[in-house]
Amino acid sequence: xxxxxxxxxxxxxxxxxxxxxxxxxxxxxxxxxxxxxxxxxxxxxxxxxxxxxxxxxxxxxxxxxxxxxxxxxxxxxxxxxxxxxxxxxxxxxxxxxxxxxxxxxxxxxxxxxxxxxxxxxxxxxxxxxxxxxxxxxxxxxxxxxxxxxxxxxxxxxxxxxxxxxxxxxxxxxxxxxxxxxxxxxxxxxxxxxxxxxxxxxxxxxxxxxxxxxxxxxxxxxxxxxxxxxxxxxxxxxxxxxxxxxxxxxxxxxxxxxxxxxxxxxxxxxxxxxxxxxxxxxxxxxxxxxxxxxxxxxxxxxxxxxxxxxxxxxxxxxxxxxxxxxxxxxxxxxxxxxxxxxxxxxxxxxxxxxxxxxxxxxxxxxxxxxxxxxxxxxxxxxxxxxxxxxxxxxxxxxxxxxxxxxxxxxxxxxxxxxxxxxxxxxxxxxxxxxxxxxxxxxxxxxxxxxxxxxxxxxxxxxxxxxxxxxxxxxxxxxxxxxxxxxxxxxxxxxxxxxxxxxxxxxxxxxxxxxxxxxxxxxxxxxxxxxxxxxxxxxxxxxxxx
Amino acid sequence: xxxxxxxxxxxxxxxxxxxxxxxxxxxxxxxxxxxxxxxxxxxxxxxxxxxxxxxxxxxxxxxxxxxxxxxxxxxxxxxxxxxxxxxxxxxxxxxxxxxxxxxxxxxxxxxxxxxxxxxxxxxxxxxxxxxxxxxxxxxxxxxxxxxxxxxxxxxxxxx
Numbered sequence: 001x002x003x004x005x006x007x008x009x010x011x012x013x014x015x016x017x018x019x020x021x022x023x024x025x026x027x028x029x030x031x032x033x034x035x036x037x038x039x040x041x042x043x044x045x046x047x048x049x050x051x052x053x054x055x056x057x058x059x060x061x062x063x064x065x066x067x068x069x070x071x072x073x074x075x076x077x078x079x080x081x082x083x084x085x086x087x088x089x090x091x092x093x094x095x096x097x098x099x100x101x102x103x104x105x106x107x108x109x110x111x112x113x114x115x116x117x118x119x120x121x122x123x124x125x126x127x128x129x130x131x132x133x134x135x136x137x138x139x140x141x142x143x144x145x146x147x148x149x150x151x152x153x154x155x156x157x158x159x160x161x162x163x164x165x166x167x168x169x170x171x172x173x174x175x176x177x178x179x180x181x182x183x184x185x186x187x188x189x190x191x192x193x194x195x196x197x198x199x200x201x202x203x204x205x206x207x208x209x210x211x212x213x214x215x216x217x218x219x220x221x222x223x224x225x226x227x228x229x230x231x232x233x234x235x236x237x238x239x240x241x242x243x244x245x246x247x248x249x250x251x252x253x254x255x256x257x258x259x260x261x262x263x264x265x266x267x268x269x270x271x272x273x274x275x276x277x278x279x280x281x282x283x284x285x286x287x288x289x290x291x292x293x294x295x296x297x298x299x300x301x302x303x304x305x306x307x308x309x310x311x312x313x314x315x316x317x318x319x320x321x322x323x324x325x326x327x328x329x330x331x332x333x334x335x336x337x338x339x340x341x342x343x344x345x346x347x348x349x350x351x352x353x354x355x356x357x358x359x360x361x362x363x364x365x366x367x368x369x370x371x372x373x374x375x376x377x378x379x380x381x382x383x384x385x386x387x388x389x390x391x392x393x394x395x396x397x398x399x400x401x402x403x404x405x406x407x408x409x410x411x412x413x414x415x416x417x418x419x420x421x422x423x424x425x426x427x428x429x430x431x432x433x434x435x436x437x438x439x440x441x442x443x444x445x446x447x448x449x450x451x452x453x454x455x456x457x458x459x460x461x462x463x464x465x466x467x468x469x470x471x472x473x474x475x476x477x478x479x480x481x482x483x484x485x486x487x488x489x490x491x492x493x494x495x496x497x498x499x500x501x502x503x504x505x506x507x508x509x510x511x512x513x514x515x516x517x518x519x520x521x522x523x524x525x526x527x528x529x530x531x532x533x534x535x536x537x538x539x540x541x542x543x544x
Numbered sequence: 545x546x547x548x549x550x551x552x553x554x555x556x557x558x559x560x561x562x563x564x565x566x567x568x569x570x571x572x573x574x575x576x577x578x579x580x581x582x583x584x585x586x587x588x589x590x591x592x593x594x595x596x597x598x599x600x601x602x603x604x605x606x607x608x609x610x611x612x613x614x615x616x617x618x619x620x621x622x623x624x625x626x627x628x629x630x631x632x633x634x635x636x637x638x639x640x641x642x643x644x645x646x647x648x649x650x651x652x653x654x655x656x657x658x659x660x661x662x663x664x665x666x667x668x669x670x671x672x673x674x675x676x677x678x679x680x681x682x683x684x685x686x687x688x689x690x691x692x693x694x695x696x697x698x699x700x701x702x703x
Binding site for chain 1: 570571572573574575577578601605608609612613614615616630631632633635636637668669670671672673674675676677684685686687688
């Protein structure tokens, strides 16, 4: 690898591109060339850098100076001042505040921020996602080559079992066991499927991995295929993620050329073919059996289970379905070993978790931290406190299907077991932090509106239950609720949980159950006093 | 949108081109429909009939798929489609006010197309760009951190 004096990164998340990141990149190329600096300075278009307030951003290492929002006409001065003369062009710097992401990690080493621990996002935002060479230089495909040349399939899933890796899609199922089930399932044709249908509101961690480090998923899927005995794989990616799709297709082409995909990999006799399959806009397709139906060209309606996909999946064959973040953990575990992995997180939930921080806080964005961090820490340290110093009222975790967590529970460690003991769900890693002026009825109504629209309609408890809860919440928000409604809400959410066919319906009642548990007084005020304490609900008595 | 929905001949050609590109197999059905929807703006009956013939899939099943997914439409849509994120993360940071501003500006309800065929206004579930909510998407352009007061100037960019 050539040694460079400076590294210049340009953010390329969808918003940066919309705001002209491509033009900035081209201009940088020209300017660097015009100063004859191209051999001293590397220029890379990276993915999402985990910060969105000043996009597009230009980041210059090793100083870790962040410029943003950068316009094409600013580039000349930045190059002349910073790269040519070596002075920071401070007038173009992004607003100074604590940063998240890798940038934060770098400044953390100067002692300002507690360090994040980046395992799955190790490379995202630092390497050129369109360059397989960049990936290989940064330990890429090392785990695949070692696996194919030195490990037997059972060594692979046993290593994952030892590492204690659990699925990061939300349910937390032990990954090693799932791989073992598929490996032991009878059949000579098997599939591995990557669930990249990330649609849980407030979650964009998988997009960041796919856009910033697409080869990591390709490598992990090839390892998975080898471990379970599959020779074909699908990456099912949501239709809205156009940039991620483009990057993946490009990366897969490169991997075929370099012999990391295709036939007889590393002379091991192992073949692996990988396809990208785009979704078409349906939250339910993140449910693994609905996803399989969708790949088969049908409506995304979940199947009855059992049989599980591990024995009867795509086209009726044994299939391994894993979330993007789960897969991204696999190559590092194989490279460094299970003991290294267990040194992060808690004993029952080792490793790290990627969280997206959203809502009424000072800094929104994305962090990867060890399992077991608490909400209080997240808000204070990474989110830099509540906006306008408002009081923290509740957090909605894990997207719509997670839980509503009141401020009183903000010291519960966020790992799978502590959360399930406390009766709440960790879910996908979205943390929607709400201030005191959030109305719980309004919030629950928005969540149920989501479920009633996204319910596939196959089973009655979900199709009718989500609609009925939405109607009752609407009545309450308009001041026409009755006390009997509260009993109805409880029994509806119980029915949803017990009778629905899949996870969508089973979790749809959770927000209602949680607000009745933790915010009953506020709910009753809407009904008994006809008052919305935060003044958000219309309470008009008629439809708005 | 590159193909006129009233031009039966070019619709058939588009279907054949899409089938040739992805292959006439059932697992390519959704990618094929996605592409046709992008090119024609929606999925007219002629297109579905032709896909049915090419892939040997019953038209009824095609319609069930085409009507299931949010990104596919069986009805004509406006020249520009506005997708407004109505999920909780955008809602709590001011999405409600932006939605009101959009409705005031366009006088449309969720899912409606304006009489002149210029706009279709839709709410959508999370678009995955939640760090910059409230978010809306017009055609394939993304707008983040939208303020209610910016709505009219954003809309004015489209003709």
